[in-house]
Amino acid sequence: MRARQILAAAALLGTPALAASGQSATALGQAEAMIITPIIAVSLNDLDFGSLTSSRTASGSVTIGAEGAVNYAGGAAPACGGACAGVVPARFLVSGEAGRSYTVSAPAAITASGTLIGGGSAPALAIDELTVHLESHAGAVSSIGQLDDKGEDRIEVGGRLNVPAGTAPAHYRATLTIMVTYS
């Protein structure tokens, strides 16, 4: 009797399921992405060594610190006597996504090409010891910055202009390129 009951139960359990067509369900998923504002650096002012005089016999240099300190050495001296106005480091405004950190890279040295006052090209002058100062990171850190809550930061770049003895009066110009990237 018990065996018959078991067989009957097994037979009923084996019955095909009810048709199920038309059963439908929806899930609401989501696709997410954070599109970041590109980071850019805009020049606010140039690295300006101002007007200076050079010695006929002694080489010299003028150094502008990234934070603005100016120092004349050797045969180089300010043409205006004391401290000349407008001798400043280069300044850049960096803008991008608020709160993001970024890396700045700048060359260690560049070359200034000159045009003699009387016309014609002058020998090139070397600008070296380029130093970078980030407003967001005072002190030793000079390559990684952080954009503030407005998505901005400021970069200053100083350097040393080397003036050989007997440099002829000329106008000098160099291109300083920095690159900023999100880190």
Added chain:
Amino acid sequence: MHRIGIASLNRVIRWTAAAVLGAGLAGAASPAIAAAPSVTVSADQALRFGSFFTDTSGSRTVSAAGAVSGSAIVPLTGTAPAPAQFTFTYDRGNNANTTYSLLISVLVPGAASQVSGGVTGTIARFDTDLPGVSALIPGQTAQITLTGCQRRICSRTFRVGGTLQVVRTSGGAQLAIPLPIVMTVLAEL
């Protein structure tokens, strides 16, 4: 002691068998109380394209398998890209112990697009690891067959990837594009 142990065990087995048989007969004798088949789909995880920037336009692809690639974008640190994950569950309504398959239609309705400020994001094509479907195009129905279902509940977790096309005229944006998935059981095979 040994004999007493065996006797007790036999009694337990007999009682258990009787209880199971009783339940089986009760269910089999009343087919009207079997539940109607039902389908549920749950969204377990969002499709994440992560953080990146593009100058004017670019795209990023996250495959259903999790592979990530991009065109004209710069990936940035942030949320790790990952495919979406959904779970489809079919309850056939009874405990019949047979192997069956399900013919299912899958639809991503409407356009998967969002405009946020100067950024437009569009997903024109999804891919999935559902069997037999290589692409899910918004607005177009795809059909799949889920095989190997055996119990009352047949459940399958699957992943959905896609390609996000971004056009940027200004600024950035945090995109959250709705990704509805409609699954319909067309037939139980």
